[in-house]
Amino acid sequence: MTVTLALAGDTMLGRGVADLLAKSNDPDAYVSDGVREYLSEADATLLNLECCVSDRGSPWSAPGRILHFRAPPQAVDLLAELGVTCTTLANNHALDYGYGALLDTRAHLEHVEIRAVGAGATLDQAREPAILTVRGLRIAVISVTDHPEEYAAAPGRPGVAYADLRSGVPDWLTDTVARMRTETDVVLVSPHWGPNMTAAPQPYIRAAATILADAGATLIAGHSAHVAHGVAPPVLYDMGDFLDDYGVDPDLRNDLSLLFLVTVDELGPVRLRAVPLKLDWCRTVLAEGAERSWLGRRFIRACEALGTAAVLEDGLLVVDLRARKGG
Template sequence: MTVTIALAGDTMLGRGVARQLADFGPRSLFAPELKPVIDQADLFLLNLECCVSARGHRAPLPGKAFFFRAPPSAADALALLGVDAVTLANNHALDYGPQALADTRSLLADAGIEAVGAGPDLARARAPLVLTAGGLRIGLLGIADHPEEYAAGPHTPGTAYADLHNGVPRWLTEAVRDLRQDTDVTLVTAHWGPNMATSPVRHVLRSAPALLDAGATLIVGHSAHVFQGFTRHVLFDLGDFIDDYATDGRLRNDLGLLFLLTLDGASLRRVDAFPLGLRYCHTRPATPREYAWIRHRLTTACASLGTSVTAEDGHLMARWD
């Protein structure tokens, strides 16, 4: 049985994006050319790097520079795009406190979008999500390796925090093993590593094999805000999908990728990566010049990991027979 999963990286719908949403509506955030690509997939998953709420107060974290909160209409904007599920395991889920996190989960659910990686207590933050597509049971686990201050407790809300700097914790390997027994595909979505890193850092490189050994079929990373290379089993970082961030002229965090993964049962057969241009609060297909930069960057990053990427009909592709 074959299933196609669409993946997008860091999706920040607060600040300037929230104003764009309010002034021009949800269709103004994404170019219409993206929808036919997404519609090829059986499931569309992304990292929602903000809370969705009209309530709450900024978390009292000294030294934290950025706090992201999207309006309730953001949930409808994601549904309109075709999002099926999001991970909330990241460093912005609790930016406006437990009330906003609760609103996020509720508003997403009302829009028909599932969420994983954060919850009202430890058990529900760590709880997996199982979706069915193409006749396959696909299990999702969402984790974040920062910040520890946002970690859920036995009776307090927060994220599924995993201190990967000191090795993959036992609870996580056990969770992966348990989920693998009940699903055809087990996907771990990890908010790991530092910002603006063009290649996976040491603790990420150590953690990925341990998660695969525990039974993960695929590992999908995000956090760096720039895309990294991938192997047959690990997409180390998806990069950004939409935001209002300042652009680094060298690292080009204003250029991204929308991924389509084609699986035959539990085996990943193909990755198609569609180049994107991220302008202020708007995401569209890359221009030819942007495409050339993205192609060079992704080809080089993947080659360092032993993956060969080729160009095909305006996008980039890796295939395993």
């Protein structure tokens, strides 16, 4: 049995996107028909929700924290219209408007039957995997972030599943991965790791990926850099962004990203097809022309640097995920 997962990176529905959501919940206003057609090919869709979803709370006050992202409750209706199955919440914006807003986020997602993982009311809930049954295949989703420590859940305190990956992968995380490997068919770990605006994974991220794979992770799909990185099976180091209102770095071009369609079976990932995207202001479309070509060349080079071959097939970037296992 094989299933196709659509995996997308950071999705920020606050600020400018939130202003538009107050006027329209039409999916085409945010994600084009062409992109939605690729999403419809998937049996399940997962993304990293880089904001809270609530109409209450106040900005988290901490030295150096200047960006706070909050989406209105109707944002979950957009996610449902896009066919999102599960969102990861372990990231550096989940608590931007406090504990209550984080709990609202989980409640709003639950209301539209979208699973949430990586943050919760207690430490145990934040760390607990989501188990999806997709066409008979049981898929465990584990979400964790390596920043910021101040957002970490604790016994009796809401927060995110935090792991200081720069210092190594904690036992609780490898134990969770190993346990899920015995209880499910596929173990997907989705870490929010590393700083923004980097073109390649840092050494500590590559080391952590190897440890997670050795513990039993069959697929690792990261995010945080806002730039899509290369692939070293079974690791998608960074999926870039999917929808936002962010400023554009003229060199790294964080407005050019990828949607990953990954075929998996009980033995793990089989094949990856990456769909080139262009992130306009608050709307994501298929990348075309020179921008599509530039993005393709960058991704192929990034994979080559990790010892992986990516090829262009019918306008998509394709990687054989059974070719080698790297980290």
